[in-house]
Amino acid sequence: MEKDLNYLINKANILRKHVIEMVARQGKGYVQQGLGASDLFSVLFFDELKNINIVSNINRDRFFLSTAHNSALFHATMAEKGLINIDSLEDYCLDGSPLEINVSERLGPFVEATCGSLGQGLSVAIGMALSAKRRKLKSRFYVILGDGELQEGQTWEAILSASSWKMDNLCLVVDYNNMQVEGSVDQVMSLEPLIDKFLSFGWNTISCNGNKITELLDSFNKARNCSNRPSVIIAKTLVGKGVDFLEGQLSHNLTFPQEIAKKALISLENFYE
Amino acid sequence: MNNATTHLADFTEGVNKDHIPKYYGEALCNLASSDESVVALCADVAPPTESDLFKKIFPDRFYMTGIAEANTIGLASGMARMGDIPFVHSFCVFITRRAFDQIAMQIAYPKTNVKLIGFLPGITTALGISHQAIDDIALMRALPNMCVIEPSGPEQIDSVINQIYKFNGPVYVRQNRANRFYDKNELKDFEIGKCYVEKEGKDIAIFSCGLMVGESLKAAKLLNEEGINAYVINVSTIKPLKDPLICDIVNECKYFITAENHSVIGGLGDAIASFLNENKVQYFHSKVGLNDIFSEGASTDYLMKKYQMNFESIYKTSIDLIK
Numbered sequence: 001m002e003k004d005l006n007y008l009i010n011k012a013n014i015l016r017k018h019v020i021e022m023v024a025r026q027g028k029g030y031v032q033q034g035l036g037a038s039d040l041f042s043v044l045f046f047d048e049l050k051n052i053n054i055v056s057n058i059n060r061d062r063f064f065l066s067t068a069h070n071s072a073l074f075h076a077t078m079a080e081k082g083l084i085n086i087d088s089l090e091d092y093c094l095d096g097s098p099l100e101i102n103v104s105e106r107l108g109p110f111v112e113a114t115c116g117s118l119g120q121g122l123s124v125a126i127g128m129a130l131s132a133k134r135r136k137l138k139s140r141f142y143v144i145l146g147d148g149e150l151q152e153g154q155t156w157e158a159i160l161s162a163s164s165w166k167m168d169n170l171c172l173v174v175d176y177n178n179m180q181v182e183g184s185v186d187q188v189m190s191l192e193p194l195i196d197k198f199l200s201f202g203w204n205t206i207s208c209n210g211n212k213i214t215e216l217l218d219s220f221n222k223a224r225n226c227s228n229r230p231s232v233i234i235a236k237t238l239v240g241k242g243v244d245f246l247e248g249q250l251s252h253n254l255t256f257p258q259e260i261a262k263k264a265l266i267s268l269e270n271f272y273e
Numbered sequence: 274m275n276n277a278t279t280h281l282a283d284f285t286e287g288v289n290k291d292h293i294p295k296y297y298g299e300a301l302c303n304l305a306s307s308d309e310s311v312v313a314l315c316a317d318v319a320p321p322t323e324s325d326l327f328k329k330i331f332p333d334r335f336y337m338t339g340i341a342e343a344n345t346i347g348l349a350s351g352m353a354r355m356g357d358i359p360f361v362h363s364f365c366v367f368i369t370r371r372a373f374d375q376i377a378m379q380i381a382y383p384k385t386n387v388k389l390i391g392f393l394p395g396i397t398t399a400l401g402i403s404h405q406a407i408d409d410i411a412l413m414r415a416l417p418n419m420c421v422i423e424p425s426g427p428e429q430i431d432s433v434i435n436q437i438y439k440f441n442g443p444v445y446v447r448q449n450r451a452n453r454f455y456d457k458n459e460l461k462d463f464e465i466g467k468c469y470v471e472k473e474g475k476d477i478a479i480f481s482c483g484l485m486v487g488e489s490l491k492a493a494k495l496l497n498e499e500g501i502n503a504y505v506i507n508v509s510t511i512k513p514l515k516d517p518l519i520c521d522i523v524n525e526c527k528y529f530i531t532a533e534n535h536s537v538i539g540g541l542g543d544a545i546a547s548f549l550n551e552n553k554v555q556y557f558h559s560k561v562g563l564n565d566i567f568s569e570g571a572s573t574d575y576l577m578k579k580y581q582m583n584f585e586s587i588y589k590t591s592i593d594l595i596k
Contacts, residue, residue: 105383112354117378123344124379127351131312134333135355154375157344 004047008213011080012042013272016242017265018076018089024261026093028101031256031264032239032246034073036177036211037144040235041077043216044142044173048224053081055109059138062112062128066121067146067175068102075099075107083110119152121145122172126162129170140224144173148180151189156201162230163202170230171223172203175210177237181252194234203232210235243267293451296427297390298323300434301360302330311438312352314338315362316345322362322392323450342372346387350379353386358438364398365391365406365447373412380443381416387443389413394423394447394483395534396563396580401570406447407563411539413445414512420444420465421512425486427451429509432463440465449484463509468516474504477591478522481532482508482541485561488577489532491584496591503591514544520552528557528594532587537562559594561587 019034044063045052051060065074072092079086084099084107091097098106102116113124122143129141149155162170174194182188191197198205204226208215216235223231240246243264246254305311305327312334319325319337328335338345342363349359361368368391369376380387391409398404413421422444424433430448437444461469471486472493479489486507493503504522508514523529531542542560549556561582568576577583 113350114378114382117374119343120347120375120378123347123375124351124354126344127348127353128355129351130336130348131352131355131357154341154343154347157339157341158347161338161341161344161348 005213008042008046008217009272011046012038012213013242013268014080015041015073015076016268018079019072020243020256020261020264020268022072022076022089022092023256024258025090027256028093029072029256030069030252030254031072032179032249032251032254033067033070033175033177034076035241035243035246036237036239037070037073037175038241039211039213040144040173040175040216040237041073043213043220045077045081047217048220049142050140052110053083061140061142062125063110064112064115064121064125064141064143065103066115066118066143066149068104068114068116070144070175071099071101071103074103078107078110083108118146118149119154122155122158122162126158126165126167126170129167130165133167133169140169140171142171142173144175146180147174147176147178147185147191148188150174150191150194159198159201159203166228167230168227171220172230172232174232174234175237176234177239179239179250179252183250198232198234202229204229205232205234207234208236210237211241242271244271293454295323295326296451296455297430297434297448298326300431302326304434304438305331305334308358308438309334310357311360312336312357313360313362314345314349314352316340316342316367318363318392321364321450322390324360324362324390342367343375346372346375347379349387350383350385354383358386358388360388360390362390362392364393364404365409366393366404369406369409369412369445376413376419377416381418384418384442386441388437389443389445391445391447392450394449396568396576396582397449397484397534397573399570399572402567405568407536407568408539409445409447410511410533410535410541411543414539414544418443419512420510422446422465422510423482424448424463424509425461425469425471425483425507427455428459428461429463431460433509436463436465447483466510466513466515468518469507469509470504470518470522471507472503472505474502474526476501476503476526476528477595478504478506478526478529479532479587479591480506480508480519480529480541480545482511483534485532485534485582485587488582488584489530489587492532492587492591495584495588499592501591501595508541508545511541511544514548519545519548520554523549523554523556527555528591530559530561530587530591530594532561532582534582535562537564557594559590561590
C-alpha cells in the first residue's frame with residue numbers, strides 16, 4: 001500500500017509538471033484547474049479505471065471529462081497512460097494539433113464525447129451506462145463534472161434520471177474547486193448545501209478532500225461497492241495545488257508566461273520534497 | 274371501467290380515435306424485431322409519437338426519459354456510441370429547438386447514429402405556438418452531417434424508416450400522423466436524396482414536402498383549369514438536397530413555387546434556391562409558407578387558410594408569379 005501511495009503521489013507530481021510546461025509553452029491553457037485536479041486524475045487513471053487504455057475492450061471502464069477545458073491535465077494523463085505519444089504534448093494548443101484547448105474527440109476513441117459546452121457529459125455517460133447495463137457489460141462509467149457546471153439545468157435532469165434508473169455502474173466526480181470564470185462559485189451562484197442536494201436526489205453521496213490520495217482511494221472504493229444507486233464523489237480541490245504562490249488564486253484563464261512557469265516548477269519540487 | 278377509459282381518453286391522440294393504424298409505430302417495431310440494437314427513447318409523449326407500440330413490445334429497449342429533452346439527446350448519443358441505434362421521440366419543436374446545442378455537440382458533430390423523430394410539424398397542432406415547429410428544418414439543416422427528411426405522409430413512412438436505418442448517421446424526421454387508412458397500393462418509395470414527381474407538368478413547378486404535397490396537388494388541379502400545367506414534386510429529403518432532377522425541371526419551367534409547412538426562412542424554399550444557385554440555374558421563384566410570423570393555437574384548416582399556406586394560396590402565388 002505504501003508503495004502504491006508513493007506511486008500515485010509521484011504520478012500526480014509528474015502530471016503537474018506536464019501541466020506547467022504545456023501551458024507555459026504556448027501561453028495558453030488552464031493551469032490552475034490542472035494543478036488542482038492532478039491528484040484526482042492520478043488516482044482515477046493509475047488506480048481506479050480498469051482497462052481504460054485498451055480501446056478494443058468493450059468491457060473497459062469509460063471516462064468523461066465534462067470540464068473539457070481541463071485539457072493540459074487530460075492530455076498529460078493520456079500521454080502517461082500511453083494513449084498518445086508523450087512528444088505530442090509539445091503540440092498542445094498548436095494550430096492543427098488534435099490536442100486542442102478544449103478536449104475534442106479528434107484526439108482518439110478514448111475521448112468518449114466532446115464536451116466543453118458545459119453540462120452535457122453526464123447525460124452521454126448515463127446513455128452509455130444504460131446501454132452497458134442492457135448488454136450486461138462490466139464497464140463502469142466515470143464523469144468529472146465541474147462545480148460551476150452544476151449551474152446548468154441539464155446536469156440536474158441527468159442527476160434525476162441516473163438515480164431513477166439506479167445506475168450503480170456510474171460514478172460522478174464533482175471537481176469542487178470553487179472557481180468559475182467570474183470568480184468563486186459561492187459568490188456567482190452557490191451550490192450549497194450540495195451534499196444534501198445529491199442525497200435528496202437519491203445518490204450515494206461521498207465527500208472528500210480531492211487533493212488527498214488516501215481519501216480519494218477510499219471514496220472510489222465506497223462508490224464501487226455501492227449497488228442500486230449512482231455514486232457521486234464531491235471532491236474538494238484547491239486550484240493551483242502544489243505551487244505555493246498559485247494555491248487558491250482564483251483565475252479561470254490565468255496567463256502563464258515562461259518566467260512564472262520556471263518559478264512554479266521550482267515551487268513544485270519543494271512541495272514534493 | 275371501459276366507460277371510464279373512454280371518458281378519460283387523451284384528446285391529443287384524437288387522430289387515432291377511429292383505430293387508424295400507427296403507421297410509423299408499426300414500421301419501427303418491424304425494424305426492431307429484426308435488430309436488437311434498435312432502441313427507443315421518448316420524452317413523455319409515447320402515444321402521440323406512436324412509440325407506445327415499441328414500449329409495449331420491447332419494454333427492455335424502451336427508455337422513458339421524462340420531460341427533459343436536453344438530457345434525452347445526451348442519453349441517445351451515449352447509447353449510439355455503444356452500438357445502439359436510438360430512435361428519439363418527441364414533438365418537432367421540442368426535439369430540435371429545445372435541445373439544439375445538445376444535438377450539435379453530441380449528435381451532429383460526432384455523427385452518432387441517432388434518429389430524431391419529431392411529430393406535429395409546422396402549424397399542424399391546435400396546441401399553439403409553444404408546440405408549433407416553424408423553424409426546425411432551418412435549425413437541423415444548418416448542422417453539418419445532419420440529414421433532414423419530411424415524408425409526404427404515412428404512405429412514405431415505412432420506406433423512410435427502413436432507409437434511415439440503413440444510413441449510418443444522424444437523421445431528423447418530421448412527420449404528421451395518419452388521419453385515415455392507407456391501402457397497401459398507396460405505399461410509396463423513398464430514398465435519401467431523391468425527389469419524386471407526383472404530377473408531370475411543363476409551365477411551372479411546385480416543390481413541396483410533407484402535407485404540402487397534397488395541397489400542391491390540389492393547387493395543380495386549379496391551375497389546370499386555367500390552362501397552366503404544373504409539375505408537383507415531393508422533395509422528401511430536404512438535406513442532403515442533391516437530386517439533379519430539380520435542376521432539370523426548373524431549367525424546363527423557369528418558374529417554380531416552394532410550399533412548406535414551416536417558416537419561409539431557412540426551409541425548403543431556401544434549400545432549393547441555394548441548390549439551383551450553386552448549379553447556375555436561372556429561375557423565378559415564390560415561396561409559400563409561414564411568412565416570418567408566429568402563428569397561434571387553432572385548427573390546422575383555419576391556420577392554413579389564415580396564414581396563406583393552403584392549396585388556394587399555392588394556386589394564387591403560382592398565378593402571380595407567372596403573370
